[in-house]
Amino acid sequence: MQAQSYFQLLNPLVFLLFAIGFLSLFAVNRDMKAAAWIGASYAFGATAFLIDFLRDSFSLIFVSVLTNVFYTITAVTFAAGIAMRYRQHAPWNALLLAAALNLSAFAFFLFVNDDMWLRAFAVNLGNGLILTIGLFTIRSHMHRPIEKVIFGVYVVMCLQFIVRPVMVFLLDDAPLNVETYNDSIFFIALHLVVGVIAVTMAMTLFVSFSIQIIEDLGERSITDSLSGMLNRRGFEEAAARTFLLADETGEAACLVLADIDHFKLINDNYGHGFGDVVIARTGSLFRGYANGGRSVGRIGGEEFVLLMPATRLEDGRLFAEAIRRKFAAYKFHTDQGALKFSASFGVAERRPGEALTELLSRADAALYFSKENGRDRVSDETDLDKTDPSKALDALERRHHRGLNAPIIAGGGG
Incomplete structure (x- = not known):
C-alpha cells in the first residue's frame, strides 16, 4: 500500500477513535447527550473519509454524492452537539435548513454546472455555515478558560472552510477534476487541515467534559440524593x-x-417509600427558594434548613410562613385518597461573628417551641423570651427528643 493510501486512512481511524471516546462518555453518563451527538459526528466524519478513500471502487457520482452527504451530516451533528453542550437543545430548524441549502448547491454544481472548483467552494462554504450556527451557542458560555479555547478552535474550524479552498485556488494552478482529485493539493489540504483541527477540537472537548465530570462528582458529594438539596456537609460549606x-x-x-410534623407516623402508616416521596416533595419546595445567594439543605431525617443572607428576622419569618402554607396546602395522592401534612418552623437571626452551630441551636429552640405549641406554625427566637426558662430543654436534648441524630433516611422525628 502506498504512503498516500496510509495518509488517506489516517483521518477515518482517528475520527473513529474519537467517536468511540465520546460515545463512551455518554454510555457512562447518559446526561451527557452532547457527547453522544459529538461522538456521532466523528463517526459520520470517519465514514465520509473512508468513502473518500474507497472512491475508486464505486461510481464517481455515487461516491461524490455519498461523501458530501456524510460530510454535511457530520457538520450538522457536530453543531447540534455543541449547542446541546452549552444550551441543552439544538437549533434543528436552522441546521436542517442550512444542510438543505448546502446539498442543493452541491447538486447544482454536480448535475447542472459541473465545475469542480465551484462545487468545492459551495460545499465548503455550506459546511462552514452549518458549523457557524453552533458557534453562536458558545459565545455567551465562556465562563472557564477551556471554553475560551474551544471557542477559539471552533472559530478556526469555521474559517478554514473559506480560507483553505481560497488559498489552494490561489496557490495551485493545476486543474481540479475527477481524474486529478486524489493527487491534488486541495485533497491533501482537506485531509491535513480538517484532521489537525478535528483532533485539536476533540482534545479540548475531552478536557471540558472531564472538568464537568469532576465538578459533578464534587457536587454529588455535597448533595442529598433524595431531596436534591445540600447535605449537612454541603450546607455547612x-x-x-x-x-x-x-x-x-x-x-x-x-x-x-x-x-x-409526625413524620414517624407517616412512615408507619404509609410506608417508608411514601415517606421518601414526602421528603422529595419538601426538598423540591425548599429548592424553589434557593436563589439570590440563599442556601437550602437537608441536615436531618426530616429536618430542612434555609439560610438567607442580608435578611433580618422579620423577613425570615415571612419566608418561613410562605413555605409553611405552601407545604400545608400540597396534596399527596395515595390509594387512600389525597393527604395533607404540616411542618413546624423555627427562625433565628445570626449575630455578628456567630458560628453555625450557635445559630442552629437558637433556630432549633424556636422550632421546638413550635412543636410544643401545636405544630404547623412558625416561631422565632423572640417567642422564646415569653416562655418560662425552666421549661426549656437544651439543644442536645431537643434533638434527641425529635430523633435528629439518626442517619439521613426517611424516618424518625415528630
Missing part, C-alpha cells in the same frame, strides 16, 4: 461562605429550620 461575606459587609443573615 455554603454557610461558611455566607457568614464570611456577612462579616465583611456587616449584613445580617437569617436561618429557617423546618421539621415535618
Whole structure:
C-alpha cells in the first residue's frame, strides 16, 4: 500500500477513535447527550473519509454524492452537539435548513454546472455555515478558560472552510477534476487541515467534559440524593461562605429550620417509600427558594434548613410562613385518597461573628417551641423570651427528643 493510501486512512481511524471516546462518555453518563451527538459526528466524519478513500471502487457520482452527504451530516451533528453542550437543545430548524441549502448547491454544481472548483467552494462554504450556527451557542458560555479555547478552535474550524479552498485556488494552478482529485493539493489540504483541527477540537472537548465530570462528582458529594438539596456537609460549606461575606459587609443573615410534623407516623402508616416521596416533595419546595445567594439543605431525617443572607428576622419569618402554607396546602395522592401534612418552623437571626452551630441551636429552640405549641406554625427566637426558662430543654436534648441524630433516611422525628 502506498504512503498516500496510509495518509488517506489516517483521518477515518482517528475520527473513529474519537467517536468511540465520546460515545463512551455518554454510555457512562447518559446526561451527557452532547457527547453522544459529538461522538456521532466523528463517526459520520470517519465514514465520509473512508468513502473518500474507497472512491475508486464505486461510481464517481455515487461516491461524490455519498461523501458530501456524510460530510454535511457530520457538520450538522457536530453543531447540534455543541449547542446541546452549552444550551441543552439544538437549533434543528436552522441546521436542517442550512444542510438543505448546502446539498442543493452541491447538486447544482454536480448535475447542472459541473465545475469542480465551484462545487468545492459551495460545499465548503455550506459546511462552514452549518458549523457557524453552533458557534453562536458558545459565545455567551465562556465562563472557564477551556471554553475560551474551544471557542477559539471552533472559530478556526469555521474559517478554514473559506480560507483553505481560497488559498489552494490561489496557490495551485493545476486543474481540479475527477481524474486529478486524489493527487491534488486541495485533497491533501482537506485531509491535513480538517484532521489537525478535528483532533485539536476533540482534545479540548475531552478536557471540558472531564472538568464537568469532576465538578459533578464534587457536587454529588455535597448533595442529598433524595431531596436534591445540600447535605449537612454541603450546607455547612455554603454557610461558611455566607457568614464570611456577612462579616465583611456587616449584613445580617437569617436561618429557617423546618421539621415535618409526625413524620414517624407517616412512615408507619404509609410506608417508608411514601415517606421518601414526602421528603422529595419538601426538598423540591425548599429548592424553589434557593436563589439570590440563599442556601437550602437537608441536615436531618426530616429536618430542612434555609439560610438567607442580608435578611433580618422579620423577613425570615415571612419566608418561613410562605413555605409553611405552601407545604400545608400540597396534596399527596395515595390509594387512600389525597393527604395533607404540616411542618413546624423555627427562625433565628445570626449575630455578628456567630458560628453555625450557635445559630442552629437558637433556630432549633424556636422550632421546638413550635412543636410544643401545636405544630404547623412558625416561631422565632423572640417567642422564646415569653416562655418560662425552666421549661426549656437544651439543644442536645431537643434533638434527641425529635430523633435528629439518626442517619439521613426517611424516618424518625415528630
